[in-house]
Amino acid sequence: MSGSLAIAGLGPGAESLITPEVSAALAAATVVLGYGPYVARIAPRPGLRLIPSDNREELERARHALELAAGGERVVVVSSGDPGVFAMAAAIFEAVEAAPEFADLDISVLPGITAMLAAAAALGAPLGHDFCAINLSDNLKPWDLIEKRLRLAAEADFAMAFYNPRSRARPEGFARVLEILREACGPERLISFARAVTTPDQHLLTVTLAEARPAMADMRTVVLLGNSATRRVGRWLLTPRSA
Amino acid sequence: MSGSLAIAGLGPGAESLITPEVSAALAAATVVLGYGPYVARIAPRPGLRLIPSDNREELERARHALELAAGGERVVVVSSGDPGVFAMAAAIFEAVEAAPEFADLDISVLPGITAMLAAAAALGAPLGHDFCAINLSDNLKPWDLIEKRLRLAAEADFAMAFYNPRSRARPEGFARVLEILREACGPERLISFARAVTTPDQHLLTVTLAEARPAMADMRTVVLLGNSATRRVGRWLLTPRSA
Numbered sequence: 001m002s003g004s005l006a007i008a009g010l011g012p013g014a015e016s017l018i019t020p021e022v023s024a025a026l027a028a029a030t031v032v033l034g035y036g037p038y039v040a041r042i043a044p045r046p047g048l049r050l051i052p053s054d055n056r057e058e059l060e061r062a063r064h065a066l067e068l069a070a071g072g073e074r075v076v077v078v079s080s081g082d083p084g085v086f087a088m089a090a091a092i093f094e095a096v097e098a099a100p101e102f103a104d105l106d107i108s109v110l111p112g113i114t115a116m117l118a119a120a121a122a123l124g125a126p127l128g129h130d131f132c133a134i135n136l137s138d139n140l141k142p143w144d145l146i147e148k149r150l151r152l153a154a155e156a157d158f159a160m161a162f163y164n165p166r167s168r169a170r171p172e173g174f175a176r177v178l179e180i181l182r183e184a185c186g187p188e189r190l191i192s193f194a195r196a197v198t199t200p201d202q203h204l205l206t207v208t209l210a211e212a213r214p215a216m217a218d219m220r221t222v223v224l225l226g227n228s229a230t231r232r233v234g235r236w237l238l239t240p241r242s243a
Numbered sequence: 244m245s246g247s248l249a250i251a252g253l254g255p256g257a258e259s260l261i262t263p264e265v266s267a268a269l270a271a272a273t274v275v276l277g278y279g280p281y282v283a284r285i286a287p288r289p290g291l292r293l294i295p296s297d298n299r300e301e302l303e304r305a306r307h308a309l310e311l312a313a314g315g316e317r318v319v320v321v322s323s324g325d326p327g328v329f330a331m332a333a334a335i336f337e338a339v340e341a342a343p344e345f346a347d348l349d350i351s352v353l354p355g356i357t358a359m360l361a362a363a364a365a366l367g368a369p370l371g372h373d374f375c376a377i378n379l380s381d382n383l384k385p386w387d388l389i390e391k392r393l394r395l396a397a398e399a400d401f402a403m404a405f406y407n408p409r410s411r412a413r414p415e416g417f418a419r420v421l422e423i424l425r426e427a428c429g430p431e432r433l434i435s436f437a438r439a440v441t442t443p444d445q446h447l448l449t450v451t452l453a454e455a456r457p458a459m460a461d462m463r464t465v466v467l468l469g470n471s472a473t474r475r476v477g478r479w480l481l482t483p484r485s486a
Binding site for chain 2: 011014015016017018019020021024058082083084085086089090091092093094096097100103104107108109110111112113114117118120121122124125126127128129130131132133134135140141145148149152153155156157158233234235236237238239240241242243
């Protein structure tokens with residue numbers, strides 16, 4: 001009996017943003033694993049085992065998923081957004097690297113709509129030109145590297161998307177991020193806080209860096225920063241193609 | 244009669260990657276506009292007008308779409324991938340800025356799976372940590388700005404995605420990009436050429452920068468560059484979460 005492992009992106013929240021490819025994988029699955037709130041988005045049905053776990057347990061979850069697939073299960077590991085953007089795809093391949101006996105399994109990555117693209121769509125076109133995506137969580141990397149990337153990204157005049165702005169482990173970190181950005185980009189630069197995009201709780205707020213406060217972001221917020229040419233067009237944001 | 248304008252992303256190619264939200268908008272549309280090859284992906288039906296145009300005519304297309312929506316049509320402007328990533332969303336809001344009488348129209352942006360995320364999924368997890376997306380076309384921006392961003396992105400040790408690597412207007416540009424990257428990232432850095440991802444023509448190639456050649460990219464290719472920690476895991480690419 002040969003199993004399989006799909007690492008699937010559920011998109012930012014709305015059902016209508018789940019790709020048919022992911023829906024088909026979920027319909028064929030025998031086991032679904034993931035962070036509790038993401039697994040809670042999957043409708044229970046006979047023949048499907050749901051295995052939620054904590055979000056600090058990515059590597060253990062990855063290993064468990066590989067073992068189940070090796071045992072013949074049709075396993076789907078779910079991430080919110082896209083599994084390749086600060087989510088489970090990297091964790092799975094780290095686990096494969098540590099246990100090469102799993103390297104020949106039938107593994108696939110099924111892309112999804114990542115939060116920054118859903119937030120950008122809701123706001124207009126704030127990522128309309130060159131941009132970068134930075135994970136502000138320092139669980140797995142040194143804080144100095146985050147600061148260095150922020151300064152270089154500002155110098156390159158990238159639009160920026162920030163994931164995980166408020167980490168439990170370092171609540172003061174995001175205040176420091178805003179300070180660095182104010183220094184590097186000036187007080188007038190536009191910044192958007194997009195909370196729970198595409199869900200009933202969606203809340204969008206665009207302010208200048210001078211007005212931005214750490215409390216405007218929580219753990220469900222993705223933060224977008226414009227580049228030097230980003231401006232308002234009516235109720236929309238525009239980063240022009242020529243910037 | 245009040246019309247509407249949706250700027251919709253068709254994803255990278257596969258039908259199974261078109262979101263239900265976009266499918267619903269297309270099913271309700273009275274007019275679809277876009278670059279010829281993208282409009283060709285829409286099935287004709289009674290009551291639907293298809294208006295293909297050349298890819299150098301984004302602003303005229305945007306203006307035309309706004310006029311049709313103002314006239315009461317249910318308009319969908321299609322982009323491949325995601326409309327907010329080097330595609331039509333910015334062009335539409337540039338057109339709104341130039342003609343503010345359209346600012347109160349019912350406009351929405353419907354996100355899609357952008358090429359870099361589909362390519363990353365096919366390759367494993369090459370964008371598993373902080374990354375940037377750079378449009379290499381110099382149609383709308385000076386070449387010096389592209390070079391500056393490449394050097395700063397390399398210094399920041401971002402993984403990188405490059406759109407439009409081979410422009411007709413400047414075929415030698417991509418050779419220069421590879422030179423700059425070799426100089427900034429060293430000859431051993433991994434680079435992937437993902438052509439026509441998720442279509443029957445899909446072709447994936449991963450080499451080192453020393454081995455990379457401009458001809459490995461064409462106009463249907465998105466190019467992904469690893470960061471300094473990116474490595475092969477069996478047939479996959481991994482950019483670890485701690486990098």
